[in-house]
Amino acid sequence: MTQGKKRRMSMLDGLAAAGAPLPAPDATAPGTMAASNRALRSARDAVDGHRVWDLDPAAIDDDRIADRLEPEDVADLRDAIEANGQVVPILVRRHPGATDRYLLVYGRRRLEAIRSSEKVDKVRALVANLDDRAAVQAQVSENMARRDLSFIEKALFARELVRSGFGTQTEVAEVLTVAKSAISMALTILEMVGTELAQAIGPAHGVGRPRWEALGRALAETGADRAGLVRLAEEVQTEAAVAPALSGPVADAPDPSVAAFDAVFRAVTKPVRRPARQSKKQHKRLIIEGKRAATLARSSTALRLDLEPGPFADWIEAGAQDILSDLHARWSRRDED
Numbered sequence: 499m500t501q502g503k504k505r506r507m508s509m510l511d512g513l514a515a516a517g518a519p520l521p522a523p524d525a526t527a528p529g530t531m532a533a534s535n536r537a538l539r540s541a542r543d544a545v546d547g548h549r550v551w552d553l554d555p556a557a558i559d560d561d562r563i564a565d566r567l568e569p570e571d572v573a574d575l576r577d578a579i580e581a582n583g584q585v586v587p588i589l590v591r592r593h594p595g596a597t598d599r600y601l602l603v604y605g606r607r608r609l610e611a612i613r614s615s616e617k618v619d620k621v622r623a624l625v626a627n628l629d630d631r632a633a634v635q636a637q638v639s640e641n642m643a644r645r646d647l648s649f650i651e652k653a654l655f656a657r658e659l660v661r662s663g664f665g666t667q668t669e670v671a672e673v674l675t676v677a678k679s680a681i682s683m684a685l686t687i688l689e690m691v692g693t694e695l696a697q698a699i700g701p702a703h704g705v706g707r708p709r710w711e712a713l714g715r716a717l718a719e720t721g722a723d724r725a726g727l728v729r730l731a732e733e734v735q736t737e738a739a740v741a742p743a744l745s746g747p748v749a750d751a752p753d754p755s756v757a758a759f760d761a762v763f764r765a766v767t768k769p770v771r772r773p774a775r776q777s778k779k780q781h782k783r784l785i786i787e788g789k790r791a792a793t794l795a796r797s798s799t800a801l802r803l804d805l806e807p808g809p810f811a812d813w814i815e816a817g818a819q820d821i822l823s824d825l826h827a828r829w830s831r832r833d834e835d
Contacts, residue, residue: 550587552620553600555613558590560602562633576611579618584608587622591633600625603633634664648701649710653684654693660685683707690714695724698731699762700755709763716766730765731758786810 588605602609603626612621628636647655659670667685671678687707688696691714717724738754782794791810795802805811814821 549624550622551625553590553623554619555609555621557598558600558602558609558621558623559593560606560609562602572607572611572614575607576615579608579611580615584612584618584622587624589626589636590623591626591628601633603628603636630664634659648703649684649705649707650688650691650696650699651701653688653710654696656681657685657688657693687711687714690718692717692724695728695731695762698728698735699758700731700735702755702759703753705756705759709759713759713763713766716763720766722766727762727765731762734758734761 586605586608588608589603590600590605591603593599593601600623605623609621612618626636656667656670659665660667664670667681668678671681684707687710691710695717716722734757735754738752738757780796782796783790784792784794789806791806793804795804805814
C-alpha cells in the first residue's frame, strides 16, 4: 500500500466504545451520551470568553491520533461554506510550544474545506484551554454526537493512543469511557488481523467483533498470504469506487469496505478441496504351471488383470476381443449348465 493511500485512509475524530455495548442511559454511567455531553461542556467552559476567532488555517496544526478509516471528500462542504459562510466554528487549543499557533481539537473537515478554498481565507474557531487528556475527551465526545466508529476503527484508535504514550490500557479505557476488557479484546483482535490488512479493508460498518475475531483466527490457522489479501481488499475497494463512474450510481450499493471484508473472509475461510480418497485394492495372484501368470486387482471402480510379459500375454493381446466375447457368452449361459 502506498504512503499516499495510507494518508488518504485517515481516521477522524474519536472513539465511542471499543466493542462493548453501550449501557442504558444513565447520567452517571461512563460511555453514555451524558458523559459525552459533560466532556463537551467542559471543553466549552474552557473557551476563552466564548469568543469566535477568525484564524489563519495555516496556523492550525492537526497532530491528533487518527481514528477513522474512510477518506472524506470535503468538496461539497467547501462549496457550502463559500456560498453560505462557515456556520459552526471549529475548536482549537493554543500550541504549548509555539506562539500564535494552535492545535486542532475537532472540526477537521471544516478546516480542510477552508484550506482548499480560493474564496475563504479565514476559519472561524473557538480557542479552548485544554490539556492533552481533555482534548482527546472532547474529540471523542464530539464524534459520538455524529457517527459511531466501527469496531476496527475503535481498535486502531485505542492502539495508537497506547502506542503514543497517552496512557496504559486502563487509562485509555477511562478516557474513552469503556471497560478495560473491551480495549484489551480489541487490541488482541487487531494484532491477529494485522494493521495493514485492517486498513486495506476499511471501516466495514456493521461488521462487529465476532466476525473480525473469526477472520483473525482463520488467518492464524491457515497462514494465509497477507500481502495477497491486502491486494484483494484494495482491488474490491477500487472496483467499488469506479463502478458509479462507469455505470452510474446504484441504489442500495454495498459498502465498499464491507465488500472488501467479505472478499477477504471468503478467501481465508473457503473450504480446502481434498483429493478423493482412494479405495483399497484387493490383489490376487494367478498361478499357471507353478508360476505367477497374472495379478488380478479389484477396486470399487474396476477389475484389472495384469499379465506377466511373455508369449501368453502376447496371445491374449492379439485375441483379446474374441477371448472376452467367448468369456461373456459362457457367463450368459452359466445358469443353463
